[in-house]
Amino acid sequence: MIKYLLQSLRLYLYQAWLSYHGRYSITSPFGYISSKLGFPFFLMLFFIFMGKFVGYTNPLYIVIGNVLLIPAAGSMSGVTNAIGDERSWGTLSYVLGSPAPRLPIFMGRSLFYILDGFVTAVLGFAIAAGIFHLDMATINFGMLLLCIFLLAITSSGLGFLFGSISLISRDGWIILNTFLSALYILVGVNFPVGSLPSALQTIAFGLPLTRGIMAARLVLAGAGWNAIRPLLAGEVLVGAIYILVGYLCFRLIEKRSLTSGTLDAI
Amino acid sequence: MHPVAIEARSLNKTFITKTGLWKTRTRSTLAVEDISLTIERGELFGLLGPNGAGKTTTVKMLTTLLLPTHGTARILGLDVVQQTAQVRKHIGFAFSGSRGFYNRITATQNLNYFAQLYALDSAITRQRVPQLLELVGLGTRGDDKVETYSSGMVQRLHLARALLHDPEVLFLDEPTVGIDPVGSRELRQTIKNLSSLGKTILLTTHYMAEAEELCHRIAIINKGRIVALDSPEALKRHISGDSVIEACIQPGQVQGILDLLRVLDGRTLVEVKNITEPETVSIRTPEPARVLELLSPYLNPQYIQGLEVRNQTLEDVYVTIIKAGGQ
Amino acid sequence: MKALRWGLIKQQMLVTLRVRALHVLSLGLFVIQPAVFTAVGMLLSHAAGNAMPDLVYTVIGGGIMGLWSGLVFSSTYDITGDRYYGTLELIVGSPTSLTTIEAIRTLINVLTGLFSLGLAFVAALAIFGYSLQGVNFWGAGISLLLLLFSMWCIGVFLANFLAWSRLSGSFVDFLEMPIAFLCGFMYPIRVLPGWLQTLSGVIPIRWALQAMNESLLGNRDLPFLLTHWAMAVGISLVFLAITGWLQARVHDSIRLSGELSSI
Numbered sequence: 001m002i003k004y005l006l007q008s009l010r011l012y013l014y015q016a017w018l019s020y021h022g023r024y025s026i027t028s029p030f031g032y033i034s035s036k037l038g039f040p041f042f043l044m045l046f047f048i049f050m051g052k053f054v055g056y057t058n059p060l061y062i063v064i065g066n067v068l069l070i071p072a073a074g075s076m077s078g079v080t081n082a083i084g085d086e087r088s089w090g091t092l093s094y095v096l097g098s099p100a101p102r103l104p105i106f107m108g109r110s111l112f113y114i115l116d117g118f119v120t121a122v123l124g125f126a127i128a129a130g131i132f133h134l135d136m137a138t139i140n141f142g143m144l145l146l147c148i149f150l151l152a153i154t155s156s157g158l159g160f161l162f163g164s165i166s167l168i169s170r171d172g173w174i175i176l177n178t179f180l181s182a183l184y185i186l187v188g189v190n191f192p193v194g195s196l197p198s199a200l201q202t203i204a205f206g207l208p209l210t211r212g213i214m215a216a217r218l219v220l221a222g223a224g225w226n227a228i229r230p231l232l233a234g235e236v237l238v239g240a241i242y243i244l245v246g247y248l249c250f251r252l253i254e255k256r257s258l259t260s261g262t263l264d265a266i
Numbered sequence: 267m268h269p270v271a272i273e274a275r276s277l278n279k280t281f282i283t284k285t286g287l288w289k290t291r292t293r294s295t296l297a298v299e300d301i302s303l304t305i306e307r308g309e310l311f312g313l314l315g316p317n318g319a320g321k322t323t324t325v326k327m328l329t330t331l332l333l334p335t336h337g338t339a340r341i342l343g344l345d346v347v348q349q350t351a352q353v354r355k356h357i358g359f360a361f362s363g364s365r366g367f368y369n370r371i372t373a374t375q376n377l378n379y380f381a382q383l384y385a386l387d388s389a390i391t392r393q394r395v396p397q398l399l400e401l402v403g404l405g406t407r408g409d410d411k412v413e414t415y416s417s418g419m420v421q422r423l424h425l426a427r428a429l430l431h432d433p434e435v436l437f438l439d440e441p442t443v444g445i446d447p448v449g450s451r452e453l454r455q456t457i458k459n460l461s462s463l464g465k466t467i468l469l470t471t472h473y474m475a476e477a478e479e480l481c482h483r484i485a486i487i488n489k490g491r492i493v494a495l496d497s498p499e500a501l502k503r504h505i506s507g508d509s510v511i512e513a514c515i516q517p518g519q520v521q522g523i524l525d526l527l528r529v530l531d532g533r534t535l536v537e538v539k540n541i542t543e544p545e546t547v548s549i550r551t552p553e554p555a556r557v558l559e560l561l562s563p564y565l566n567p568q569y570i571q572g573l574e575v576r577n578q579t580l581e582d583v584y585v586t587i588i589k590a591g592g593q
Numbered sequence: 594m595k596a597l598r599w600g601l602i603k604q605q606m607l608v609t610l611r612v613r614a615l616h617v618l619s620l621g622l623f624v625i626q627p628a629v630f631t632a633v634g635m636l637l638s639h640a641a642g643n644a645m646p647d648l649v650y651t652v653i654g655g656g657i658m659g660l661w662s663g664l665v666f667s668s669t670y671d672i673t674g675d676r677y678y679g680t681l682e683l684i685v686g687s688p689t690s691l692t693t694i695e696a697i698r699t700l701i702n703v704l705t706g707l708f709s710l711g712l713a714f715v716a717a718l719a720i721f722g723y724s725l726q727g728v729n730f731w732g733a734g735i736s737l738l739l740l741l742f743s744m745w746c747i748g749v750f751l752a753n754f755l756a757w758s759r760l761s762g763s764f765v766d767f768l769e770m771p772i773a774f775l776c777g778f779m780y781p782i783r784v785l786p787g788w789l790q791t792l793s794g795v796i797p798i799r800w801a802l803q804a805m806n807e808s809l810l811g812n813r814d815l816p817f818l819l820t821h822w823a824m825a826v827g828i829s830l831v832f833l834a835i836t837g838w839l840q841a842r843v844h845d846s847i848r849l850s851g852e853l854s855s856i
Contacts, residue, residue, distance in 0.1 A: 042770030053780035054638040365679025382604040383687035
């Protein structure tokens with residue numbers, strides 16, 4: 001049993017590293033920072049000026065929301081692309097054809113994206129604090145880090161869901177990108193979820209991230225543990241459901257693609 | 267008309283790669299070192315060598331896709347670095363592998379596109395594309411998407427693409443890799459026909475039989491250098507008039523047979539090929555009669571199951587040269 | 594210009610259409626993403642307490658985003674696709690120059706993006722009740738042509754850069770949003786701080802777009818429009834000249850590094 005667990009752990013870590021390294025063989029620090037922070041940063045500026053034009057007076061709301069979405073977007077697209085890449089490199093059938101246990105293989109793909117997203121978000125907050133004079137003096141850093149970390153984990157569940165789609169279709173990442181852009185409307189990144197039409201609010205609360213972002217905003221406003229606890233509990237619950245559904249989809253689609261032979265079609 | 271089709275003078279290629287995230291290390295790899303060749307018009311020339319020997323790099327320099335680090339090369343008298351555009355009009359090239367086409371469209375659509383890149387008249391294109399597909403044995407599959415092709419079919423489609431603009435000089439990089447025996451025999455016949463039409467062809471391969479069958483002259487290249495260059499016959503003479511005897515020996519009896527052969531002098535080379543069951547011992551010798559005499563008492567299934575005496579093939583020459591470290 | 598043969602343009606269009614444009618990707622790129630941007634703009638406006646969003650910047654601006662993202666994405670996708678398929682090497686090895694191919698492809702990509710802009714325009718008219726009353730039609734028309742021209746110039750410039758190395762893809766991705774934000778795709782330039790307005794002056798798209806938006810809002814000030822058009826054309830030509838100058842160098846450098854066939 002212990003041997004099995006150790007082997008799973010080793011497989012998990014190795015899978016994690018391989019999956020991450022295979023995709024990002026970035027050769028310079030500039031490449032890393034620009035690819036991680038460049039797009040979200042300028043997208044955020046774009047939203048801020050859109051807001052300024054229409055008379056939206058709270059640019060910090062947009063800043064915080066966008067920074068919080070960075071780890072989520074990173075781990076979602078990381079996991080999806082990791083599976084999609086393997087498909088196009090033709091390595092997927094070797095992985096799925098091996099007798100290795102599925103869970104560590106499956107989860108292994110997300111570890112570094114979660115860590116990576118976490119680091120980028122912390123970096124994003126540091127930059128935002130410098131540029132937009134985000135007042136960090138009164139807030140509880142431990143709780144903020146917890147929120148960011150939780151957001152990175154729960155969003156990887158969405159990544160698995162879309163990753164499974166990459167197993168059936170070579171265009172899984174397109175669906176992901178479209179969905180990712182919808183998050184800018186739904187989960188309270190640029191404006192409060194409360195200002196959405198009620199049907200969209202229902203969808204928003206059925207997604208991971210919504211509650212986590214609300215909790216992080218409360219922390220930044222100086223709220224204590226009791227205020228955010230129910231939100232975090234909800235976030236964990238929703239996130240866990242998505243991870244479970246993602247895993248089941250992965251298994252189901254793995255089985256199906258073995259019969260339909262779509263595994264390596266590119 | 268320039269009499270020389272391909273001329274290379276001291277071609278060198280060094281690749282510089284950078285590794286490392288914070289501290290970048292630069293590593294240079296010498297892929298091709300001091301390659302000089304002259305290939306006459308109408309010649310079918312073979313470039314042989316192990317994987318990574320520099321064959322493809324050489325071909326890419328000659329086809330204007332890579333710039334040499336040092337040295338010059340001319341195609342039909344045109345410099346590959348200075349007169350790139352003119353060179354490209356006169357050459358066709360086909361690389362091996364399943365890449366090189368848009369998979370989501372058909373073979374005909376792919377060829378139509380490439381024909382336009384070579385500024386082919388549309389009337390000529392309409393006529394030539396089906397002809398070429400026919401030539402490479404894909405006549406009935408032209409309207410199928412390339413993603414439905416087997417690797418051998420893609421390989422043949424490469425040749426059709428290379429021939430679109432009827433080039434005078436053809437570069438074929440391992441053209442029969444991944445093609446089944448029947449298909450590759452047909453392809454070799456196609457290559458011979460092209461050669462008999464007067465085309466100059468430079469072919470790289472690591473199938474010795476293919477090179478021996480097709481090529482007028484062969485250069486063996488190892489670790490970026492040419493280590494031998496001559497006609498296949500002359501290359502075979504290069505290693506004297508030795509014969510090769512291959513004996514299939516029962517496992518367990520090999521050592522006994524080897525001991526038996528110890529009486530022969532240093533001109534005879536004995537090699538055990540550990541890949542088959544029963545094991546094969548290959549004996550290259552200038553005195554085959556003597557060897558047969560030594561082995562004859564053991565010619566029964568308990569010891570030696572089979573025996574073959576043959577002249578040296580190009581493969582023997584190749585193996586000897588490459589193993590000698592290219593000296 | 595004899596390089597731009599009709600046969601070549603036609604074949605390239607057919608290939609682009611079959612390989613990429615008629616693809617589920619196009620739906621996301623030209624319809625859904627711009628719609629999301631428009632939705633964010635409208636919801637921000639709503640959250641700020643406005644009764645009605647600004648249709649020119651928020652709705653038609655979404656179409657501009659679609660046009661631009663489509664162009665950046667298609668150019669990147671084209672060249673990485675060619676690397677991936679192994680066709681980049683074959684194109685470079687043909688007598689037709691890569692720049693010619695890129696020029697044609699970028700033209701196709703810009704024209705495809707027009708679909709997005711057209712859709713946004715129709716949405717503004719049909720769904721949100723945008724009124725054409727007071728619109729300076731000739732000003733908007735000329736500005737649109739110049740907008741497409743400057744997008745084409747920038748597209749060709751970026752495509753040349755993309756051929757250079759595998760990694761430049763992430764750099765071009767990196768440029769997509771900065772240019773959108775500097776040129777004021779969904780808000781007027783005047784909301785930017787002064788130094789950013791000055792900085793945006795080096796991008797020809799900004800001048801053509803400003804002229805177009807002002808015309809749609811009814812501006813008939815000829816000197817204003819002429820200056821903007823002149824700036825758009827002038828800077829576009831500068832970009833073309835730089836592209837021509839870079840082309841030979843990029844071409845040599847990819848042949849030195851062997852980056853052509855690596856994926």
